[in-house]
Amino acid sequence: MISVEAYNQAVKVYTTSVARFLHKSLRDEEAVHDIVQDCYLKLWQHREKINPEKIKPWLFSVAHRAMLDYLAAASRKVKLEHSEHTPQVYQKNEFDTKAIIEKALNELPPLQKSILLLRDLEGYEYKEIGDILELTEAQVKVYLFRARQKVKNFIRELTNVL
DSSP states (O other), rough: OOOOOHHHHHHHHHHHHHHHHHHHHHHHHHHHHHHHHHHHHHHTTTTTTTTTGGHHHHHHHHHHHHHHHHHHHHHHHHGGGGGOOOOOOTTOOOOHHHHHHHHHTTTTTTTHHHHHIIIHHHHHHHHHHHHHHOOOHHHHHHHHHHHHHHHHHHHHHHHHHH
């Protein structure tokens, strides 16, 4: 069971990490804020069932599922202002490395993107990622390898164009 003190400590310690993880995938501050709030509401509602030592992976797991739900709902909506989207063209020496990496990350399927962010941004071990996303350690390694390959190929293709 999670005490009030442990809950408050979790809010102080993990909110920034959970928000950063969600922001890398969603790029919508309001949605990130709402999902983080929902995660802590669910943490409080399920405090009697959650092991206090497993709060962080539990929060990331709930955040990941909420992010997938949000992305699924957003994909069903048609955005009229983006209906005639033209791809961004980069001129030599006129690109931002951070923007290219973020574009490459946005090309990944949500599960691969989550695994890559949890491993490379948040520093989770394979087993911890598996626990969060309900995957085996082997599956995490395979998805991470594929995600990194896709990012490398995206950047390689971009450099070939330049």
